[in-house]
Amino acid sequence: MSAISVRNLVKKFGSLTAVDGISFDVEKGEIFGFLGPNGAGKTTTINILVTLMRPTSGEAYVAGYNVVEEPVKVRERIGIVFQDPSVDRNLTGWENLYIHGLVYGLRGEELRRRVEESLEFAELTKFKDVEVKNYSGGMIRRLEIARGLMHKPEILFLDEPTIGLDPQTRAKIWEYVEKLRDEEGVTVFLTTHYIEEAERLCDRVAIIDHGRIVAMGSPDELKQGIGKDVIYVRVGDNSSAARLLEGLNKGMLVSYKELNGVLALSVSNASKAIPTVFEVASRMGIRIEEIKYTQPSLSDVFLHYTGREMRDEEADWREVIRMRHRMR
Ligand SMILES: Nc1ncnc2c1ncn2[C@@H]1O[C@H](COP(=O)(O)OP(=O)(O)OP(=O)(O)O)[C@@H](O)[C@H]1O
Numbered sequence: 001m002s003a004i005s006v007r008n009l010v011k012k013f014g015s016l017t018a019v020d021g022i023s024f025d026v027e028k029g030e031i032f033g034f035l036g037p038n039g040a041g042k043t044t045t046i047n048i049l050v051t052l053m054r055p056t057s058g059e060a061y062v063a064g065y066n067v068v069e070e071p072v073k074v075r076e077r078i079g080i081v082f083q084d085p086s087v088d089r090n091l092t093g094w095e096n097l098y099i100h101g102l103v104y105g106l107r108g109e110e111l112r113r114r115v116e117e118s119l120e121f122a123e124l125t126k127f128k129d130v131e132v133k134n135y136s137g138g139m140i141r142r143l144e145i146a147r148g149l150m151h152k153p154e155i156l157f158l159d160e161p162t163i164g165l166d167p168q169t170r171a172k173i174w175e176y177v178e179k180l181r182d183e184e185g186v187t188v189f190l191t192t193h194y195i196e197e198a199e200r201l202c203d204r205v206a207i208i209d210h211g212r213i214v215a216m217g218s219p220d221e222l223k224q225g226i227g228k229d230v231i232y233v234r235v236g237d238n239s240s241a242a243r244l245l246e247g248l249n250k251g252m253l254v255s256y257k258e259l260n261g262v263l264a265l266s267v268s269n270a271s272k273a274i275p276t277v278f279e280v281a282s283r284m285g286i287r288i289e290e291i292k293y294t295q296p297s298l299s300d301v302f303l304h305y306t307g308r309e310m311r312d313e314e315a316d317w318r319e320v321i322r323m324r325h326r327m328r
């Protein structure tokens with residue numbers, strides 16, 4: 001059984017279709033990410049999965065339960081970290097977790113133990129008696145994740161876990177989320193508009209744009225899917241380059257260029273194509289002086305499927321302003 005299973009999910013707000021017929025499965029113990037720009041429908045999807053919003057049509061199962069028919073069963077099995085900070089800034093880290101535990105029905109010794117454990121796991125024990133308003137953005141995010149984990153959920157939902165954080169803090173949060181998967185076996189569903197986050201952290205990624213999943217797979221699969229590994233072969237002079245190009249089966253090339261004795265070969269899979277290039281060159285008596293290849297990044301993949309580039313910095317600024325606004 002999948003941890004999350006979604007079939008033809010649709011959410012309309014009046015005439016706007018925010019989620020437009022998406023289907024996907026998240027396996028147990030994986031980190032699955034929704035990568036998409038502002039307004040793509042990421043938060044709307046999360047809101048449906050965590051039972052805060054009803055879909056217009058389609059079905060979603062979380063931990064085996066239908067989100068519309070058995071919302072309480074779903075809620076018992078999940079943890080949530082919202083896009084906007086939702087801790088109480090005037091309380092300490094310890095108090096925030098304690099109150100959350102009370103809400104979830106934990107009491108007495110067990111509650112105290114869970115609070116301490118969660119603080120320890122988030123590496124916040126030293127700061128547990130400090131008011132949250134004195135925490136850094138990264139500490140607040142770790143506290144929120146720790147809070148989402150207090151009732152030991154099977155599945156954790158993270159809506160933009162590292163939004164507006166600096167690169168070092170972001171990397172720490174990634175480590176923390178990986179630790180959750182590796183040591184606690186938690187399934188993680190996250191959304192992000194950071195390409196690097198999807199690439200570095202997610203086992204599988206769905207690229208979402210205008211409410212639709214335009215591509216889905218592991219970061220490697222997505223990159224291979226756009227068939228754009230580029231192999232550079234230097235053979236020394238133009239005539240050898242032209243001869244080598246003649247000898248190669250054009251069927252294996254997505255495209256090619258030749259410049260000053262260097263062939264740039266665009267292929268779907270460089271590790272398969274490189275041996276062939278050597279073989280053909282050796283058969284034709286052409287000496288290869290240098291060969292190297294580069295892989296496309298997930299930004300190339302995003303551009304390929306959406307026709308647009310993602311600009312992290314712009315999004316960052318917008319987010320920071322938005323977040324400050326809401327925290328006030
Ligand atoms: N409650 C609502 N009422 C009307 N429209 C909404 C509502 N919630 C979201 N929308 C719209 O639905 C679309 C998807 O919004 P959503 O918040 O899911 O996007 P997102 O991918 O999370 O974007 P962001 O990166 O800004 O968080 C947007 O056009 C948004 O304006």
Ligand SMILES: [Mg+2]
Nearest residue numbers: 042043044083
């Ligand atoms: Mg959102």
